[in-house]
Amino acid sequence: MSKVKKEGHKGGGNWKDFFHVIRKMRLPWHWIIIAFLCNFLYNRVMLDLPTVTAGLMSGSTDSQALVDAVWFYVLFTLVLCGDVALRSPARHVAARNIRRVIWKKMLRIRMDYYDGHNPSDLMSTMTNDATTATEYLVEFLVGFLPTIYYVAAALQTISSYNVWLMVSVFLLLPLKLIYAVFVGRWQYRTQFGVFKEIGSLTAYLAERVRNLMLIKTYTNEERELKNGEKTSYGLFDANMKVNKLNCVITALTTLLGMAQVMVVMVFGVLLLKRGDIDIQQWVAFYMFSGTLSTSFSNLIDYWMKLKSVQGAMARTAELLRAPEEEEQEGKREEKGAGTEVCFDHVSFSYGDKEALKDVSFTIPEGSSAAVIGLCGSGKTTSLSLLEHFYEPQEGTVSLGGVSVADIPLQALRGRMGYVQQGADIFSGTVREALTYGLHREVPDEEIWAAARKTGFAEILEKWDAGLDTPVAPGGTSMSGGQRQKLVLTREFMRGADVLLFDEPTSALDAAAARMVQDTIFDTFPDQTKIIVTHDLSLIRRVDQIIVLDRGVLAGCGSYSDLYGKCGAFMELIAACQAEKEAAKC
Structure with a gap:
């Protein structure tokens, strides 16, 4: 107490x-x-x-x-x-x-x-x-x-x-x-x-x-x-x-x-x-x-x-009296700095609950990686550590060769884009939702250009009010696919170096999921992409797969590297296929 x-x-x-x-x-x-x-x-x-x-x-x-x-x-x-x-x-x-x-x-x-x-x-x-x-x-x-x-x-x-x-x-x-x-x-x-x-x-x-x-x-x-x-x-x-x-x-x-x-x-x-x-x-x-x-x-x-x-x-x-996030006084990272992500013997616990244990992996700059595992295996925790929401008890999380603990928070998070599961957005107008977090005046021409790039323009053109269309709290007035496209359009305008995706297709039907996948890889070809997912089709498209099993790194490599060789990976594949077959029934 x-x-x-x-x-x-x-x-x-x-x-x-x-x-x-x-x-x-x-x-x-x-x-x-x-x-x-x-x-x-x-x-x-x-x-x-x-x-x-x-x-x-x-x-x-x-x-x-x-x-x-x-x-x-x-x-x-x-x-x-x-x-x-x-x-x-x-x-x-x-x-x-x-x-x-x-x-x-x-x-x-x-x-x-x-x-x-x-x-x-x-x-x-x-x-x-x-x-x-x-x-x-x-x-x-x-x-x-x-x-x-x-x-x-x-x-x-x-x-x-x-x-x-x-x-x-x-x-x-x-x-x-x-x-x-x-x-x-x-x-x-x-x-x-x-x-x-x-x-x-x-x-x-x-x-x-x-x-x-x-x-x-x-x-x-x-x-x-x-x-x-x-x-x-x-x-x-x-x-x-x-x-x-x-x-x-x-x-x-x-x-x-x-x-x-x-x-x-x-x-x-x-x-x-x-x-x-x-x-x-x-x-x-x-x-x-x-x-x-x-x-x-x-x-x-x-x-x-x-x-x-x-x-x-x-x-x-x-x-x-609650502890605040502390800005570091070290060298401020520039926009074009390296984006290689490295976890070096990282361990982290939520109180007595261990989330990650001695996890090490590297995601090369400009590549894509899927982080997979059963619920509670530490996938979302990994993203939170990279954004420095939490501090690991052991080991180091680094971006571009610099520990995230040594990078000023504004600079660190300014280089990252985040698309969460469900793509929740605040109420207001579509324009406000699209420009949220963009600390500058964004002309409508730039918004429409970005929307055409991500395919969101096709959705916008169907709404009579266009960018002034009202958005309900949480974006409930829009479908899951529409929200995801909106958020991806915002991230495109934001121009982040590293993109984090937390189950971006889990709440979507097959057609919408495929459309979001294409948008991710076509719109952000050069950015480092880290995707937490259970989507088999998405897993096959990434350069690297990181398999976590109850907080422990069970495997790391491409789809072909892991298939038939990593037990935890095969169990997840079997579970995903069974879930997919059940959905067809």
Whole structure:
């Protein structure tokens, strides 16, 4: 269990993590300072409220006192409106900034972090966590010190009437401090629980919404409904704990407030009867006592908000500690550098699960290689190591004679193109999908020329909107073959030196698969091509076949080199042929 989670259960919070998040979140200090000054002015005006009101209520008939009172209430109203209006921009700008920090961090985190942390779960840190945390934090920064100022100045004024009046205000302060510490810790635990459950529910719904067709295909609506309700009940229970806490806070606040009023009234009446204070001082004191009681409650509330911020930011703090990909300071690779790929005694594990063990092979520059093997044999892992998403525990992965660990990430990945299984694309327009990752302005003429090269132009011409045709999320509005052609067109414009294909034809029918194969070899004749595949016809077209068997290199060579000589290769051939025959039935 992580450190953050342990602290969440304890309820104390981690101040080091808290201040680390504050430094990272780029608070809009200019807005906060303006709101702070306005709130300070509001509290300054509030100091005159009891005195002005007491003067009127004591029976004064001075017309100037009435005029001063009117002007005072006009000023009071303006300052109050300004205070409320200026806090809102500060909160919204702060929430916007922290969301940008979180999203930037998520884009830079090493991929191995996501092996143990669901990205969908983390996304709620950008929504609920960020919104609540920044709202409470801005409230604290804007209001805490002005309230302290008001309390100190009000107590000074009260003590000028009679020192015992000030003593009466402090009698219940120890109880209020105990209340603040106890409830503050409770507040941290409940807020941490709520945001953790929101993350779980968000992750569950995001996964199910992406796969509604699968749920319907297996007629599993009722079970998913129960699973969704179960996940929702976790959030419901967390919210009920918050509701329970709010009830306790309301009850204790009311009791402390009533006790404070009783103490103040007893002291005030006794001092008035003794003649130690006059009626105007008594009225002013009574009003001060009410506002002071509110101010003490506000200070406690600010402390609660600070603990709530800690709870809301606990997951954000853990996320910001996640390891990032590091750019190397070595020589930046040029576009035309060598593209020979070499795995030299490479071993890699996902935690305790071994994926590759002492694997060595070389793919010459400009050649094509198929990486084959049963599921879990380490095929996709090999591509991930080449792109330096992961670091091998042993051995070296090199490109053009240079270890990928020594090549700056932008340069390394800029030289690689990737066509994944299913060719998933983002929503938007066809033009946006075709130019995704091309960090330059791409004229339509260039797009059409590339589309004609890959055969995608024939598809584009059938759509009335052409390049402006809408694309559904994941490219579901297009067939698998259309998506593959789109991605291949994008890769052609990108001009990568090394092309990685992860099962490019597995989701296609025979005709579409053949068309994609032809596009790969005809459009990219000189690039180094590494293809993870089970497609027998595709395997026969490559220069080299790399056979992996449960993470171990079982064979390496051409089709003729391996046929009849490599047991693991023959088993895969037999399995593929059996699958092909079964598909014909």
